[in-house]
Amino acid sequence: AQTVTQSQPEMSVQEAETVTLSCTYDTSESNYYLFWYKQPPSRQMILVIRQEAYKQQNATENRFSVNFQKAAKSFSLKISDSQLGDTAMYFCAYLSGNTGKLIFGQGTTLQVKP
Amino acid sequence: DVKVTQSSRYLVKRTGEKVFLECVQDMDHENMFWYRQDPGLGLRLIYFSYDVKMKEKGDIPEGYSVSREKKERFSLILESASTNQTSMYLCASLLGLAPYNEQFFGPGTRLTVL
Numbered sequence: 261a262q263t264v265t266q267s268q269p270e271m272s273v274q275e276a277e278t279v280t281l282s283c284t285y286d287t288s289e290s291n292y293y294l295f296w297y298k299q300p301p302s303r304q305m306i307l308v309i310r311q312e313a314y315k316q317q318n319a320t321e322n323r324f325s326v327n328f329q330k331a332a333k334s335f336s337l338k339i340s341d342s343q344l345g346d347t348a349m350y351f352c353a354y355l356s357g358n359t360g361k362l363i364f365g366q367g368t369t370l371q372v373k374p
Numbered sequence: 375d376v377k378v379t380q381s382s383r384y385l386v387k388r389t390g391e392k393v394f395l396e397c398v399q400d401m402d403h404e405n406m407f408w409y410r411q412d413p414g415l416g417l418r419l420i421y422f423s424y425d426v427k428m429k430e431k432g433d434i435p436e437g438y439s440v441s442r443e444k445k446e447r448f449s450l451i452l453e454s455a456s457t458n459q460t461s462m463y464l465c466a467s468l469l470g471l472a473p474y475n476e477q478f479f480g481p482g483t484r485l486t487v488l
Binding site for chain 1: 405407409414415416417418419422424430432433464466468476477479480481482
């Protein structure tokens with residue numbers, strides 16, 4: 261069975277600085293996708309960034325980028341130039357390309373401080 | 375834009391009651407999911423469905439059942455609610471398993487069982 265682990269329950273960063281959220285996963289599948297989702301306080305879950313396992317190039321979306329280490333089964337999220345609006349809970353997720361099952365990590369609560 | 379709606383934002387029920395949580399999506403997505411979200415545990419998959427009348431157990435199906443009679447609607451049923459089912463319930467939908475597909479979430483239903 262696949263698992264996703266986020267080992268940092270809470271993190272904080274000063275506004276305009278860079279922060280990295282960690283995620284590791286375990287799978288025996290070769291066809292899968294990885295995602296980072298953001299859940300702002302009392303608001304709906306939204307997609308931040310996605311990565312296909314077969315792509316070696318790390319995904320980037322504006323201030324958000326990932327460090328995908330396939331052999332190590334690691335998928336960290338880097339947020340550059342942190343903004344107050346980045347304050348949220350962040351979830352790492354694994355999507356099986358075979359079953360369509362999406363599995364989430366425990367979440368990391370990020371606080372951006374002014 | 376894809377819209378996923380859930381029948382209630384807040385729900386209070388008594389132990390032993392039968393509870394229905396409804397989820398509707400408006401973009402003809404094949405796959406629909408029910409998760410529960412608890413602090414420190416992230417999102418855990420209860421059930422998912424990849425087509426009408428099809429269902430698959432997730433990681434924590436005990437005490438729950440689901441129904442998908444129409445493509446746009448996916449219902450979660452608590453046959454006899456218990457206090458340990460007090461949680462936030464999130465519904466999501468996904469268009470197939472092609473690359474770059476994003477899982478869209480509803481706003482969530484916070485269920486309290488007294």
